[in-house]
Structures are given as C-alpha cells and as structure tokens.
Amino acid sequence: MREKILSVIEQNARIDIKELAVILGMEEIDVANELKAMEEEGVICGYHTMIDWDKTSIDKVSALIEVRVTPQRGQGFDTIAERIYQYPEVSAVYLISGGFDLLVSIEGKSLKEVSLFVSDKLSTLETVLSTATHFILKKYKDHGIVLSKKKTDERESFMP
C-alpha cells in the first residue's frame, strides 16, 4: 500500500487525497492516515516543486563540487559532511565511491558567488584536501523529467 501511494505522489505531489484514494482503489481515510504516518516517520521528507529556472527572470547558478577529505578517526566522513551541509548554499551532499569522497551540490546567484563560496568556505575547512568545481551549463533532465521539451500527442485521434 505504501509503495503504491509513494509511486503516485513521487510523480505528482499535488494530487488530492480523494483522487489518490480513487485511483488506488482505497478508502480516503486509510490513504490520509498512511500519508500522515509516512510524514511522521520521515519516509516522506518533503514536497517540492520542479522549476526550470532558466525560463524565469531569476538568475541561478548551480555547480557540482568534488571534494576530497581526510576522514576522521571514529567518525569517518560524517562530521565533515555535517559541517558542509549546514551552509544554506548547499543543496545536496553525497558520500560517494571513486576518486573523491563527497559530492556537493551548490546553488548561488552568480558564478562569482559560487566560486567565492568554494574558495572561502569549502576549501578552507581543515579536513578538505582538494576541490574541483563543475558548473552546470544546461539541465537536460532532472528528477526523471526532461526539461525544455514538451511532448505533443501525435497519435491518430480515432482508431478502432
């Protein structure tokens, strides 16, 4: 039941509870209770809006930063990750396998702002060994949704 609810609201968080109950063939009250429980348990962490900022007049710059760090005894990467994710500029932090340790996603108003954040805040943390900044030039697909292209229905409108 949870999986079914999640698979629908993952695609459409704005669906109302009544409609959700109808399409899943459940009772409205059960769906409402399950949603509430999942919010409380932290299964559902939030409801977000997918925005293509390029289509607005608001300037946004985002970058992915590879960070190499020295893991700390007894704490591994957790302490340094926690230091990094406190900054509001940071939208995501992942511990990853491969040639570096953390992948940090940053959003700012301009290239300068992001660069300054990396040079002033991130690189200066004592356990950070090195950083490599990759500015995002164009988003093609995000959260499973292809941006910029709107699909039209090309099917024949009548077909037996």
Next chain:
Amino acid sequence: MRNPLSDEVVKIKPSGIRKFFDIVAVMKDAISLGVGEPDFDTPWHIRDEGIYSLEKGKTFYTSNSGLKELREEICIYTKRKYGVSYEWDKEVIITVGGSEAIDIGLRAMLNPGDEVLIPQPSYVSYEPCTVLAGGKPVIIDLKAENEFRLTAKELLDVITDKTKVLILPFPNNPTGAIMEEKDLIEIAKVCVEKDIFVMSDEIYAELTYKGRHVSIASLPGMKERTILINGFSKAFAMTGWRLGYACGPSEIIAQMTKIHQFCIMCAPTTSQYAAIEALKNGDEDVEKMRQSYDQRRRFLLNAFKEMGLECFEPFGAFYVFPCIKEFGMTSDEFATRFLEEEKVAAVPGTAFGDSGEGYLRISYAYSLDRLKLAMERMARFVNKLREEKAEK
C-alpha cells in the same frame, strides 16, 4: 471501361468513425478519447535494441516465419505466462501485427460457406476478414447483463453444421470485458463437443486488472483447436513497430505461413530484434504501464459513478464502455453532439457492431490530467442532456 473493382470488396462497409475523424481534424483544442493505442513510448531499452540491430546492419529479410530466437522467446513467454507450450519451429509464426494473423488465420482455415462466430461488440476486422476469406460471419450479440462475456448458451444457440471457427476477442476492445477461467471452461466444453476451432485474439492479455489472464489454449483439449493470437503493440506500447504472432497446430500454421510468404514475405526485421528484448527484459515495463492504466480505469469508473452514468466494471484492455441509453439518443448522435458541443471525441459503440448501440467507447490511454479534463466536460454535457430531457 469495365468495372475495375471487386464486388466483394466494394460491398465491405467502411469504418463508421471516418466522419468523427473529419470533424476533429479541423477542431481546435478537442480532447480525444478515441485512440486504440498506448500513450506510452516504447520502453527505451527495446527501442535501443532496434537501433542497435540497425547499427549492426541487420537489415535483411528474416525467414518467412520470423527469427528463430524470437519464436523461441515467444514459446518461453506463452509457457511462462499462460502455461501453454509450443514448438518454436512448427507452431509459431511472426506476423505484421495481430491484424495480419487474424487475416491469414481465417484464410488458412475457411472453405466457402464455412460459418465464423463473431461475438460483438468487438474489433472491426473479424467480419470483413471472414468475408474476404470466403466465410460467412455469424454475429453473437453480447449482453451488458453478462458484462459482455460470451456464455455457453449464446454459443450453442448459433452453432450449425457449417460452424467452423469461433472468434474469441478477450480482453475485449471496445467493452473492456474479460473471460475468466470459469467462463472459458464452459466455452471450451462446447467447442470440443461440437468440434469447433477457436481463434483467440489475446492482444490485450497483459492488460488485465483482475487476477491473471487465462488463455483458452491452456484448457484441456483446446490447444489442438486454438489459434492463439497475440502481439507487441498493446503490452509493450509498440503499435508502430507492427509486430504480432500466432501460435497453433502445426498444420494450420504451415498454411498460414504459405499465405504470409506470398503476401508479406516476413515481418519487419528491426521490429523482430526489438521484440526479443521486449520479451526477455520487458516484464517490469509492462507492469508499470498496467498499473497506470489500472489507476485511470478506477478514476473513470468513479467519474461515471459521480455522474450517475451506468457502466459495468471492465477488467481488461484500456477501454470503458458506459451506457448512454437514458438520454434516448443513438450512440452516433450522442458522440456527435459530445464532440461538437464539448469538443470531446469518443467512439460510438456501434462502430464495433450493432450490439454496441446505446454505448460509448472511452479509451484511457491518456494521462490522468487529460482524463480529468475530459470528465469535467462529460459531466457538464450529461447534466445538460438531463435538463433538456426534463424540459420535454
């Protein structure tokens, strides 16, 4: 000049939905609920295999019956899904969609005057294909009170000495009706007793929303008298690839292969390579699409309930078949006014046989948002008609 045409072909009625097509073509922001194909794109890994086959230069004819590997995969699939075992080299033929299989199957089996039982409402090709194959169509009018399932009694009532083939189109287009195992057992008994062959068109088999689809070929004594028709269009969203298949007794498949060889040669090679991938790794995609359809199905049934519109619960394909008899107009009139006044296109039930009178086929191969908009317009239309009726 002499008459250049075949009388038999000229006699065949053109499809009744042409007129709607013309209206909708010039209409702005019409919502169509009239399509008979999935709204999903073919899953990428399947398309990718098709592309890869082209890159490798696999652009030749295949054998007449189709690629060995595809026929083998089909045998694995029918065994795994429906518990029917076929021999890949003698009992399977790959066709250009299920449509071709229907045509060559009937041509391979019928002698002049043989009667073919066609339950209706059903897909539009059975009747003309029967006529073109020299057979005589005998229509069985399915009834709403049986949820448009075929009953043994209805079958027995029309069987004569000439009856040779029963077409079994379930899950059904346009009604969405299915035949469950208990229903099929009754039909199978009659077929064995009366020595009738079955052409079972199971193109919508994967889109079943109540239990698992049962193929009549899996019932005792039926495999040897059943042509099982299926394809990739509906299950894997591959309509444009034009690929289907038929499985059945080797003596019938051999004759079908002969016709296929002379008029088609072989089904499209690229599509056959893509289809192998579909059967090998497509289960998850099918399940995802099935769940989406199921959600939309529930949405529509609920919408009709709120409108107070009578509709039996269909458990297959991607159609619902609401009853519009309360408005005292024909399906054609209703569909025409619905299109002209609310710009929503649905197919009148009569496009699928006379017994579709009083019903409307609504396809849910559309996104929920689209369906929501269409149902708002339908509710408004239904209210308007009821008010009109009350004033009279």
